[in-house]
Amino acid sequence: MIDRVNGMTVSVVANVIAINRLRRIRAFQFACMAMLMVGWCVCCTPTAAQQSGPAEIRLRPVAEGFQKPLQILFPPGTHAAMYVVQQDGRIYRLVGQQRNLFLDISDRINASSGEEGLLSMAFEPEFRDGGTLPVGKKCYVNYTAGRPGHTVVAEIPIEMQSGVPTALTSAERRILRIQQPYRNHNGGLLLFGPDRKLYIGTGDGGSAGDPADNAQNPGALLGKLLRIDVTPGRSRPYSIPVDNPFLTRSQFRGEVYALGLRNPWRFSFDKRSGRLYVADVGQNRQEEINLVQAGDNLGWNAMEGELCYPPDSDCRADSFTAPIDVYGRDAGMSITGGYVYRGRELTGWFGHYFFGDYVTGRIWALPLDDATGRAAGAAISIPTETVPDHDLVAGKAGTFSSFGEDQSGELYVTDHSAGRVYRLVSR
Numbered sequence: 513m514i515d516r517v518n519g520m521t522v523s524v525v526a527n528v529i530a531i532n533r534l535r536r537i538r539a540f541q542f543a544c545m546a547m548l549m550v551g552w553c554v555c556c557t558p559t560a561a562q563q564s565g566p567a568e569i570r571l572r573p574v575a576e577g578f579q580k581p582l583q584i585l586f587p588p589g590t591h592a593a594m595y596v597v598q599q600d601g602r603i604y605r606l607v608g609q610q611r612n613l614f615l616d617i618s619d620r621i622n623a624s625s626g627e628e629g630l631l632s633m634a635f636e637p638e639f640r641d642g643g644t645l646p647v648g649k650k651c652y653v654n655y656t657a658g659r660p661g662h663t664v665v666a667e668i669p670i671e672m673q674s675g676v677p678t679a680l681t682s683a684e685r686r687i688l689r690i691q692q693p694y695r696n697h698n699g700g701l702l703l704f705g706p707d708r709k710l711y712i713g714t715g716d717g718g719s720a721g722d723p724a725d726n727a728q729n730p731g732a733l734l735g736k737l738l739r740i741d742v743t744p745g746r747s748r749p750y751s752i753p754v755d756n757p758f759l760t761r762s763q764f765r766g767e768v769y770a771l772g773l774r775n776p777w778r779f780s781f782d783k784r785s786g787r788l789y790v791a792d793v794g795q796n797r798q799e800e801i802n803l804v805q806a807g808d809n810l811g812w813n814a815m816e817g818e819l820c821y822p823p824d825s826d827c828r829a830d831s832f833t834a835p836i837d838v839y840g841r842d843a844g845m846s847i848t849g850g851y852v853y854r855g856r857e858l859t860g861w862f863g864h865y866f867f868g869d870y871v872t873g874r875i876w877a878l879p880l881d882d883a884t885g886r887a888a889g890a891a892i893s894i895p896t897e898t899v900p901d902h903d904l905v906a907g908k909a910g911t912f913s914s915f916g917e918d919q920s921g922e923l924y925v926t927d928h929s930a931g932r933v934y935r936l937v938s939r
Protein backbone atom coordinates (compact mmCIF):
# COMPACT_ATOMS: atom_id res chain seq x y z
CA MET A 513 0.00 0.00 0.00
CA ILE A 514 0.87 3.67 0.14
CA ASP A 515 3.36 3.27 -2.56
CA ARG A 516 5.20 5.60 -4.85
CA VAL A 517 3.56 5.23 -8.21
CA ASN A 518 4.96 6.69 -11.41
CA GLY A 519 6.52 9.64 -9.65
CA MET A 520 3.37 10.59 -7.74
CA THR A 521 2.91 9.69 -4.14
CA VAL A 522 -0.32 7.91 -3.41
CA SER A 523 -1.40 10.77 -1.17
CA VAL A 524 -1.61 12.82 -4.36
CA VAL A 525 -3.30 9.95 -6.17
CA ALA A 526 -5.70 9.60 -3.26
CA ASN A 527 -6.59 13.29 -3.45
CA VAL A 528 -7.28 12.99 -7.16
CA ILE A 529 -9.36 9.88 -6.51
CA ALA A 530 -11.26 11.66 -3.73
CA ILE A 531 -12.08 14.57 -6.02
CA ASN A 532 -13.11 12.23 -8.81
CA ARG A 533 -15.16 10.23 -6.34
CA LEU A 534 -17.03 13.33 -5.22
CA ARG A 535 -17.74 14.20 -8.84
CA ARG A 536 -18.96 10.69 -9.55
CA ILE A 537 -21.15 10.62 -6.44
CA ARG A 538 -22.72 13.96 -7.43
CA ALA A 539 -23.22 12.72 -10.98
CA PHE A 540 -24.74 9.54 -9.63
CA GLN A 541 -27.04 11.39 -7.26
CA PHE A 542 -28.13 13.64 -10.08
CA ALA A 543 -28.76 10.62 -12.32
CA CYS A 544 -30.79 8.94 -9.56
CA MET A 545 -32.92 12.04 -9.09
CA ALA A 546 -33.53 12.24 -12.84
CA MET A 547 -34.47 8.56 -12.95
CA LEU A 548 -36.83 8.93 -10.01
CA MET A 549 -38.53 11.80 -11.80
CA VAL A 550 -39.29 9.53 -14.74
CA GLY A 551 -40.35 6.73 -12.41
CA TRP A 552 -37.46 4.41 -13.22
CA CYS A 553 -35.20 3.73 -10.28
CA VAL A 554 -32.42 1.36 -11.21
CA CYS A 555 -30.56 2.76 -8.21
CA CYS A 556 -32.92 0.93 -5.85
CA THR A 557 -32.69 -2.40 -7.66
CA PRO A 558 -30.27 -5.05 -6.40
CA THR A 559 -27.30 -5.14 -8.77
CA ALA A 560 -27.20 -8.92 -9.00
CA ALA A 561 -29.84 -11.55 -8.48
CA GLN A 562 -29.38 -14.20 -5.85
CA GLN A 563 -27.83 -17.22 -7.43
CA SER A 564 -26.85 -20.65 -6.30
CA GLY A 565 -23.15 -21.19 -5.72
CA PRO A 566 -20.84 -19.09 -3.57
CA ALA A 567 -22.56 -16.61 -1.26
CA GLU A 568 -22.51 -12.99 -2.34
CA ILE A 569 -20.25 -11.01 -0.06
CA ARG A 570 -20.64 -7.53 1.32
CA LEU A 571 -18.61 -5.45 3.74
CA ARG A 572 -20.31 -4.68 7.04
CA PRO A 573 -18.85 -1.82 9.12
CA VAL A 574 -18.00 -3.06 12.61
CA ALA A 575 -15.90 -0.20 14.06
CA GLU A 576 -14.96 3.31 13.04
CA GLY A 577 -13.32 6.52 14.19
CA PHE A 578 -9.72 5.37 13.79
CA GLN A 579 -6.79 7.39 12.48
CA LYS A 580 -5.17 5.57 9.57
CA PRO A 581 -5.80 2.01 10.75
CA LEU A 582 -3.54 -0.54 9.07
CA GLN A 583 -3.88 -3.78 10.99
CA ILE A 584 -6.56 -5.74 12.88
CA LEU A 585 -5.68 -8.48 15.35
CA PHE A 586 -7.81 -11.07 17.12
CA PRO A 587 -5.76 -12.80 19.80
CA PRO A 588 -7.11 -16.05 21.23
CA GLY A 589 -8.95 -15.93 24.56
CA THR A 590 -12.39 -15.67 26.06
CA HIS A 591 -12.93 -11.94 25.49
CA ALA A 592 -13.12 -12.00 21.68
CA ALA A 593 -11.14 -8.77 21.70
CA MET A 594 -10.22 -6.91 18.51
CA TYR A 595 -7.08 -4.79 18.36
CA VAL A 596 -6.81 -2.02 15.77
CA VAL A 597 -3.33 -0.70 14.94
CA GLN A 598 -3.05 2.94 13.86
CA GLN A 599 -0.14 4.24 11.82
CA ASP A 600 0.24 7.15 14.29
CA GLY A 601 1.59 4.81 16.96
CA ARG A 602 -1.56 3.95 18.87
CA ILE A 603 -3.31 0.61 19.21
CA TYR A 604 -6.86 0.29 20.52
CA ARG A 605 -8.42 -2.76 22.14
CA LEU A 606 -12.15 -3.25 21.53
CA VAL A 607 -14.45 -5.59 23.40
CA GLY A 608 -18.06 -4.93 22.45
CA GLN A 609 -18.60 -1.18 22.88
CA GLN A 610 -15.62 -0.82 25.22
CA ARG A 611 -12.55 0.75 23.67
CA ASN A 612 -9.22 1.09 25.51
CA LEU A 613 -5.86 2.47 24.44
CA PHE A 614 -3.66 -0.63 24.56
CA LEU A 615 -0.40 0.87 23.32
CA ASP A 616 0.90 4.36 22.53
CA ILE A 617 4.35 4.87 21.04
CA SER A 618 3.46 8.08 19.20
CA ASP A 619 6.32 9.68 21.15
CA ARG A 620 9.02 7.65 19.40
CA ILE A 621 7.83 7.02 15.86
CA ASN A 622 8.34 9.11 12.75
CA ALA A 623 5.22 8.98 10.63
CA SER A 624 5.78 12.08 8.56
CA SER A 625 5.53 10.33 5.22
CA GLY A 626 2.85 7.98 3.92
CA GLU A 627 4.74 4.71 4.39
CA GLU A 628 6.25 5.47 7.79
CA GLY A 629 4.98 5.06 11.32
CA LEU A 630 3.77 2.12 13.36
CA LEU A 631 3.36 -0.54 10.69
CA SER A 632 2.33 -3.63 12.66
CA MET A 633 2.12 -5.44 15.97
CA ALA A 634 2.27 -9.15 16.87
CA PHE A 635 1.30 -10.83 20.10
CA GLU A 636 3.56 -13.60 21.23
CA PRO A 637 1.77 -16.87 20.44
CA GLU A 638 0.99 -17.70 24.09
CA PHE A 639 -0.88 -14.43 24.70
CA ARG A 640 -4.56 -14.87 25.60
CA ASP A 641 -7.07 -12.04 26.00
CA GLY A 642 -9.41 -13.12 28.76
CA GLY A 643 -9.11 -15.03 31.98
CA THR A 644 -6.00 -14.51 34.03
CA LEU A 645 -3.21 -12.91 32.05
CA PRO A 646 -0.07 -14.98 32.53
CA VAL A 647 2.82 -12.93 33.85
CA GLY A 648 5.51 -11.91 31.40
CA LYS A 649 3.51 -11.81 28.17
CA LYS A 650 4.79 -9.57 25.39
CA CYS A 651 3.94 -7.98 22.10
CA TYR A 652 6.19 -6.91 19.24
CA VAL A 653 6.01 -3.78 17.13
CA ASN A 654 7.56 -2.66 13.84
CA TYR A 655 7.89 1.08 13.35
CA THR A 656 9.99 3.75 11.69
CA ALA A 657 11.85 6.31 13.76
CA GLY A 658 14.38 9.10 13.40
CA ARG A 659 15.78 11.14 10.55
CA PRO A 660 17.33 9.68 8.54
CA GLY A 661 14.81 7.01 9.21
CA HIS A 662 15.32 3.51 10.38
CA THR A 663 13.09 0.54 11.08
CA VAL A 664 12.79 -0.69 14.65
CA VAL A 665 11.50 -4.07 15.76
CA ALA A 666 10.88 -3.98 19.49
CA GLU A 667 9.46 -6.13 22.27
CA ILE A 668 7.04 -4.55 24.75
CA PRO A 669 5.74 -6.26 27.92
CA ILE A 670 2.00 -6.48 28.54
CA GLU A 671 0.53 -5.96 32.00
CA MET A 672 -2.97 -5.66 33.42
CA GLN A 673 -4.06 -2.10 34.24
CA SER A 674 -7.56 -1.57 35.63
CA GLY A 675 -8.51 -5.03 34.45
CA VAL A 676 -7.44 -4.67 30.80
CA PRO A 677 -4.23 -5.69 29.02
CA THR A 678 -1.97 -2.68 28.47
CA ALA A 679 1.43 -2.40 26.79
CA LEU A 680 4.14 -1.12 29.10
CA THR A 681 5.84 1.02 26.47
CA SER A 682 8.44 2.46 28.86
CA ALA A 683 9.93 -1.05 29.09
CA GLU A 684 10.50 -1.46 25.34
CA ARG A 685 13.37 -3.76 24.36
CA ARG A 686 14.75 -3.05 20.91
CA ILE A 687 15.47 -6.22 18.99
CA LEU A 688 16.41 -5.09 15.50
CA ARG A 689 17.31 -1.82 13.82
CA ILE A 690 17.55 -1.48 10.05
CA GLN A 691 18.74 1.73 8.43
CA GLN A 692 16.33 3.01 5.77
CA PRO A 693 17.94 4.78 2.81
CA TYR A 694 14.58 6.20 1.65
CA ARG A 695 11.26 6.83 3.29
CA ASN A 696 9.17 4.45 1.20
CA HIS A 697 9.10 0.63 0.92
CA ASN A 698 9.43 -0.19 4.60
CA GLY A 699 7.53 -3.48 4.51
CA GLY A 700 6.62 -3.65 8.14
CA LEU A 701 4.64 -6.76 9.00
CA LEU A 702 5.58 -8.87 12.02
CA LEU A 703 3.95 -12.27 12.25
CA PHE A 704 4.62 -15.35 14.33
CA GLY A 705 4.50 -18.47 12.20
CA PRO A 706 3.05 -21.83 13.24
CA ASP A 707 6.69 -22.61 14.17
CA ARG A 708 6.62 -19.78 16.78
CA LYS A 709 9.36 -17.92 14.91
CA LEU A 710 8.91 -14.24 14.15
CA TYR A 711 8.69 -13.39 10.44
CA ILE A 712 9.55 -9.83 9.43
CA GLY A 713 8.82 -8.36 6.01
CA THR A 714 11.26 -5.67 4.90
CA GLY A 715 10.97 -3.51 1.81
CA ASP A 716 13.87 -2.91 -0.57
CA GLY A 717 14.75 0.38 1.14
CA GLY A 718 12.78 2.60 -1.20
CA SER A 719 13.16 5.13 -4.01
CA ALA A 720 12.24 3.26 -7.22
CA GLY A 721 13.75 0.25 -8.95
CA ASP A 722 15.82 -0.69 -5.87
CA PRO A 723 18.82 1.49 -6.83
CA ALA A 724 21.20 -0.23 -4.37
CA ASP A 725 20.04 -3.75 -5.38
CA ASN A 726 19.18 -4.57 -1.79
CA ALA A 727 16.58 -7.21 -2.61
CA GLN A 728 19.08 -9.42 -4.46
CA ASN A 729 21.93 -8.71 -2.02
CA PRO A 730 22.13 -11.72 0.31
CA GLY A 731 24.06 -9.67 2.85
CA ALA A 732 21.38 -6.97 3.24
CA LEU A 733 18.33 -7.21 5.48
CA LEU A 734 16.32 -5.02 3.09
CA GLY A 735 14.13 -6.58 0.39
CA LYS A 736 13.70 -9.77 2.41
CA LEU A 737 11.47 -11.91 4.52
CA LEU A 738 13.41 -12.45 7.75
CA ARG A 739 12.88 -15.20 10.32
CA ILE A 740 14.16 -14.86 13.87
CA ASP A 741 13.68 -16.28 17.33
CA VAL A 742 12.86 -13.50 19.79
CA THR A 743 14.83 -15.25 22.55
CA PRO A 744 17.98 -13.20 23.18
CA GLY A 745 21.13 -14.77 21.75
CA ARG A 746 24.74 -14.49 22.88
CA SER A 747 25.70 -11.68 20.55
CA ARG A 748 22.30 -10.25 19.58
CA PRO A 749 19.01 -9.26 21.20
CA TYR A 750 17.48 -12.20 19.30
CA SER A 751 18.53 -15.62 17.99
CA ILE A 752 18.76 -16.98 14.48
CA PRO A 753 16.90 -20.30 14.12
CA VAL A 754 19.27 -23.15 13.31
CA ASP A 755 17.04 -24.30 10.45
CA ASN A 756 17.05 -20.98 8.60
CA PRO A 757 17.76 -21.70 4.92
CA PHE A 758 20.91 -19.64 4.41
CA LEU A 759 22.54 -20.02 7.80
CA THR A 760 25.61 -21.81 6.46
CA ARG A 761 26.01 -19.68 3.34
CA SER A 762 28.87 -17.27 3.82
CA GLN A 763 27.51 -14.32 1.86
CA PHE A 764 24.08 -14.42 3.45
CA ARG A 765 22.69 -12.87 6.55
CA GLY A 766 21.43 -15.79 8.62
CA GLU A 767 18.12 -14.03 9.29
CA VAL A 768 17.08 -14.30 5.64
CA TYR A 769 14.18 -16.66 4.96
CA ALA A 770 13.38 -15.48 1.42
CA LEU A 771 14.83 -12.76 -0.80
CA GLY A 772 13.90 -10.72 -3.86
CA LEU A 773 11.03 -8.68 -2.40
CA ARG A 774 10.20 -5.09 -3.23
CA ASN A 775 7.65 -4.08 -0.61
CA PRO A 776 5.87 -7.06 0.93
CA TRP A 777 2.69 -5.41 2.13
CA ARG A 778 1.13 -8.11 4.19
CA PHE A 779 1.65 -11.82 4.31
CA SER A 780 -0.13 -14.60 6.17
CA PHE A 781 0.00 -18.26 7.04
CA ASP A 782 -2.96 -20.36 5.98
CA LYS A 783 -4.27 -21.56 9.34
CA ARG A 784 -5.17 -24.95 7.87
CA SER A 785 -2.19 -25.85 5.69
CA GLY A 786 0.46 -23.60 7.26
CA ARG A 787 1.39 -22.34 3.78
CA LEU A 788 2.85 -18.84 3.60
CA TYR A 789 1.38 -16.31 1.15
CA VAL A 790 3.24 -13.06 0.53
CA ALA A 791 1.89 -10.11 -1.47
CA ASP A 792 4.54 -7.91 -3.05
CA VAL A 793 3.80 -4.41 -4.33
CA GLY A 794 4.91 -3.81 -7.91
CA GLN A 795 6.90 -1.00 -9.49
CA ASN A 796 5.24 -0.01 -12.76
CA ARG A 797 3.40 -2.97 -14.21
CA GLN A 798 2.37 -5.90 -11.97
CA GLU A 799 1.23 -6.64 -8.41
CA GLU A 800 1.93 -10.17 -7.22
CA ILE A 801 0.98 -12.97 -4.83
CA ASN A 802 3.61 -15.50 -3.86
CA LEU A 803 3.47 -18.90 -2.22
CA VAL A 804 6.76 -18.80 -0.32
CA GLN A 805 9.00 -21.54 0.95
CA ALA A 806 12.27 -21.29 2.84
CA GLY A 807 15.10 -20.12 0.60
CA ASP A 808 12.98 -18.78 -2.24
CA ASN A 809 14.27 -15.94 -4.39
CA LEU A 810 11.15 -14.04 -5.47
CA GLY A 811 12.82 -12.13 -8.25
CA TRP A 812 12.81 -8.41 -7.54
CA ASN A 813 14.61 -6.36 -8.91
CA ALA A 814 15.43 -8.65 -11.82
CA MET A 815 11.73 -9.32 -12.27
CA GLU A 816 8.50 -7.48 -11.55
CA GLY A 817 5.78 -10.11 -11.26
CA GLU A 818 6.04 -12.35 -14.32
CA LEU A 819 7.97 -9.76 -16.33
CA CYS A 820 11.62 -8.91 -16.62
CA TYR A 821 12.68 -5.67 -14.95
CA PRO A 822 13.61 -3.46 -16.66
CA PRO A 823 11.28 -4.71 -19.41
CA ASP A 824 13.96 -5.19 -22.08
CA SER A 825 16.45 -7.03 -19.85
CA ASP A 826 17.42 -10.72 -19.92
CA CYS A 827 16.28 -11.65 -16.42
CA ARG A 828 16.81 -15.44 -16.34
CA ALA A 829 13.26 -15.97 -15.13
CA ASP A 830 13.86 -19.67 -14.47
CA SER A 831 16.18 -18.85 -11.58
CA PHE A 832 13.42 -17.21 -9.54
CA THR A 833 10.25 -18.41 -7.84
CA ALA A 834 7.34 -17.16 -9.93
CA PRO A 835 4.26 -15.61 -8.30
CA ILE A 836 1.08 -17.71 -8.21
CA ASP A 837 -0.94 -14.76 -9.47
CA VAL A 838 -0.39 -11.22 -10.76
CA TYR A 839 -2.52 -8.31 -11.89
CA GLY A 840 -1.73 -5.28 -13.97
CA ARG A 841 -2.39 -1.56 -13.86
CA ASP A 842 -5.87 -2.06 -15.29
CA ALA A 843 -6.89 -3.58 -11.92
CA GLY A 844 -4.74 -1.80 -9.37
CA MET A 845 -1.48 -0.20 -8.31
CA SER A 846 -0.68 -1.43 -4.81
CA ILE A 847 -1.60 -4.89 -3.55
CA THR A 848 -2.69 -5.54 0.03
CA GLY A 849 -2.18 -9.19 0.87
CA GLY A 850 -4.88 -11.00 2.83
CA TYR A 851 -5.78 -14.48 4.03
CA VAL A 852 -6.84 -17.89 2.87
CA TYR A 853 -10.46 -18.04 4.02
CA ARG A 854 -11.03 -20.76 6.62
CA GLY A 855 -14.26 -19.52 8.20
CA ARG A 856 -17.81 -20.83 7.92
CA GLU A 857 -19.93 -17.79 7.23
CA LEU A 858 -18.99 -17.14 3.60
CA THR A 859 -20.48 -20.23 2.00
CA GLY A 860 -18.57 -21.41 -1.04
CA TRP A 861 -15.46 -19.35 -0.40
CA PHE A 862 -13.59 -21.78 1.82
CA GLY A 863 -9.97 -22.10 0.68
CA HIS A 864 -9.92 -18.92 -1.44
CA TYR A 865 -7.16 -16.38 -0.88
CA PHE A 866 -8.67 -12.92 -0.28
CA PHE A 867 -6.65 -9.82 -1.14
CA GLY A 868 -7.22 -6.24 -2.22
CA ASP A 869 -5.73 -3.17 -3.86
CA TYR A 870 -5.05 -0.05 -1.84
CA VAL A 871 -5.37 2.37 -4.75
CA THR A 872 -8.37 1.06 -6.67
CA GLY A 873 -10.23 -0.22 -3.60
CA ARG A 874 -10.97 -3.60 -5.10
CA ILE A 875 -11.07 -6.98 -3.36
CA TRP A 876 -10.61 -10.38 -4.97
CA ALA A 877 -10.72 -14.02 -3.96
CA LEU A 878 -8.22 -16.31 -5.63
CA PRO A 879 -9.29 -19.97 -5.81
CA LEU A 880 -6.50 -22.25 -4.61
CA ASP A 881 -5.70 -25.85 -5.36
CA ASP A 882 -5.89 -27.75 -2.08
CA ALA A 883 -3.08 -30.13 -2.94
CA THR A 884 -0.53 -27.58 -4.12
CA GLY A 885 -1.66 -24.28 -2.63
CA ARG A 886 -1.33 -22.68 -6.06
CA ALA A 887 -3.96 -20.78 -8.03
CA ALA A 888 -6.76 -22.99 -9.34
CA GLY A 889 -8.34 -20.34 -11.55
CA ALA A 890 -8.63 -16.62 -12.07
CA ALA A 891 -9.17 -14.26 -9.14
CA ILE A 892 -12.85 -13.45 -8.58
CA SER A 893 -13.77 -9.81 -8.04
CA ILE A 894 -15.79 -9.14 -4.88
CA PRO A 895 -18.28 -6.27 -5.34
CA THR A 896 -17.06 -3.79 -2.73
CA GLU A 897 -19.52 -1.16 -4.00
CA THR A 898 -21.96 -2.55 -1.43
CA VAL A 899 -20.24 -0.53 1.29
CA PRO A 900 -22.65 2.09 2.63
CA ASP A 901 -21.78 5.77 2.35
CA HIS A 902 -19.13 5.10 -0.23
CA ASP A 903 -18.76 5.55 -3.91
CA LEU A 904 -21.57 3.50 -5.41
CA VAL A 905 -20.48 4.05 -8.97
CA ALA A 906 -16.85 3.24 -9.40
CA GLY A 907 -16.75 0.10 -7.29
CA LYS A 908 -14.19 1.69 -5.00
CA ALA A 909 -15.14 1.16 -1.40
CA GLY A 910 -12.04 2.43 0.31
CA THR A 911 -8.32 2.35 0.79
CA PHE A 912 -7.86 -1.19 2.02
CA SER A 913 -4.69 -1.23 4.09
CA SER A 914 -4.93 -4.66 5.75
CA PHE A 915 -7.04 -7.74 6.18
CA GLY A 916 -7.58 -9.43 9.53
CA GLU A 917 -8.64 -12.95 10.51
CA ASP A 918 -10.51 -13.72 13.73
CA GLN A 919 -10.25 -16.94 15.71
CA SER A 920 -13.13 -18.45 13.72
CA GLY A 921 -11.43 -17.70 10.44
CA GLU A 922 -13.82 -14.86 9.47
CA LEU A 923 -12.21 -11.96 7.60
CA TYR A 924 -12.06 -8.21 8.19
CA VAL A 925 -10.50 -5.31 6.33
CA THR A 926 -9.34 -1.83 7.36
CA ASP A 927 -10.14 1.30 5.38
CA HIS A 928 -7.07 3.48 5.90
CA SER A 929 -8.53 6.86 4.94
CA ALA A 930 -12.09 6.37 6.24
CA GLY A 931 -10.79 4.99 9.56
CA ARG A 932 -13.13 2.03 9.50
CA VAL A 933 -13.03 -1.71 10.02
CA TYR A 934 -15.32 -3.93 7.96
CA ARG A 935 -16.22 -7.56 8.32
CA LEU A 936 -16.79 -9.65 5.20
CA VAL A 937 -20.28 -11.14 5.52
CA SER A 938 -22.75 -12.99 3.34
CA ARG A 939 -25.13 -10.70 1.58
Ligand SMILES: [Ca+2]
Nearest residue numbers: 694696717718
Ligand atom coordinates in the same frame (compact mmCIF):
# COMPACT_ATOMS: atom_id res chain seq x y z
CA1 LIG B 1 12.52 2.75 3.19
Ligand SMILES: [Ca+2]
Nearest residue numbers: 810811812817
Ligand atom coordinates in the same frame (compact mmCIF):
# COMPACT_ATOMS: atom_id res chain seq x y z
CA1 LIG C 1 8.41 -11.36 -7.48
